[in-house]
Amino acid sequence: MQVTTTNVTPQASKTAQSPQEKRFDQAWHRVTNQQKENDGFREDAQAFAQATRARIRDKEKAYMDVMYGLCLHLLSFFSRKSLARWQRETLLEWVGQYLQIMQNNPFGSHLNMEPIHQGLEDALAVTYPDSEYAADPSDEEDLLSEELFEELFAKFEQAGKTSGSGQNADEADADGAYFEHERAHDQQRYDESLALKRLMKSSSMNKLFRKVAGILHPDKEPDETERQNKNRLMGELIQARNTNDIPRIFSFYIEYVGQSPLQELGEDLDGATQLLERQYRHLCDEKERILHEDPITGALYRRFHKETPAATQRAITRHLKETQTQTTALQALLEETTSLKKLKPYLELHYEMLL
Numbered sequence: 001m002q003v004t005t006t007n008v009t010p011q012a013s014k015t016a017q018s019p020q021e022k023r024f025d026q027a028w029h030r031v032t033n034q035q036k037e038n039d040g041f042r043e044d045a046q047a048f049a050q051a052t053r054a055r056i057r058d059k060e061k062a063y064m065d066v067m068y069g070l071c072l073h074l075l076s077f078f079s080r081k082s083l084a085r086w087q088r089e090t091l092l093e094w095v096g097q098y099l100q101i102m103q104n105n106p107f108g109s110h111l112n113m114e115p116i117h118q119g120l121e122d123a124l125a126v127t128y129p130d131s132e133y134a135a136d137p138s139d140e141e142d143l144l145s146e147e148l149f150e151e152l153f154a155k156f157e158q159a160g161k162t163s164g165s166g167q168n169a170d171e172a173d174a175d176g177a178y179f180e181h182e183r184a185h186d187q188q189r190y191d192e193s194l195a196l197k198r199l200m201k202s203s204s205m206n207k208l209f210r211k212v213a214g215i216l217h218p219d220k221e222p223d224e225t226e227r228q229n230k231n232r233l234m235g236e237l238i239q240a241r242n243t244n245d246i247p248r249i250f251s252f253y254i255e256y257v258g259q260s261p262l263q264e265l266g267e268d269l270d271g272a273t274q275l276l277e278r279q280y281r282h283l284c285d286e287k288e289r290i291l292h293e294d295p296i297t298g299a300l301y302r303r304f305h306k307e308t309p310a311a312t313q314r315a316i317t318r319h320l321k322e323t324q325t326q327t328t329a330l331q332a333l334l335e336e337t338t339s340l341k342k343l344k345p346y347l348e349l350h351y352e353m354l355l
Contacts, residue, residue: 045297045305055320064105067098068116070330071099077343078091094347106296205249209237215257
């Protein structure tokens, strides 16, 4: 969208454009193009994730259902007194692994995990009768978190002691550079926020806002349908002003006033150009973070989206085959372990794998 206007003063040439106006025009184009690119990428990623999720949903849910049934089946063996201590511990670890998989899988959200949690608590009480877990097994996660925190704190403390002697000088320099970069980035964002607020309070920006608001004001619209539409647009305009969304206000001005905001900006033109250039850099960073906005969308896109549709199809097909193979294996295990005698070889195998 060209933001310059042919409505120029009589003294100026119809094709004349100052260097400041050209710079503003270029910055505006970069912002609008990058915004369109970001919006397009976000929409494509969401559509891809939705289509992929529909294709793999049935296989994934079947896999989760079988794993859920196997967990309950394995927990039923804890009532057997002939289980050795290491076998109970291996069984706890085994069920715990499956529980973590189901909790982290978006296709397992329909499962009721309470019976498994309760079964694990009962199993802990049997395996560790003299432990504090028997009284409150839910404290296990807190205790592990405390241990991890203490270990991490000890590493920081040790690093602090050794950095003075030069043993970890490179690590200390790297950490210092990272935190310095973060502080500089935060300071830049703070400065830009102040600049935005100053620009929003300037007379030129007030003129832009008032001119657009005068056109979109719903009280001047006799048609009820159009009045509702203008109510919505007016709300978006006010939100853009309240959130210091300069590019959005420019877009409103160009679309509804029908000319460039250059003349209204006047002495604020350079400041507006600088903010547009910063907005462009922010949008470039935003594109890198789009896949993090929704974890499921990001996970499906990164896992299955390839350079070509054929490669994407192969990745999905391969995943479906692997999921079916895993489901079949779990179902076979569930059907085979009908007794403790048949379960013990699997416990030995799992124990060796843990070691």
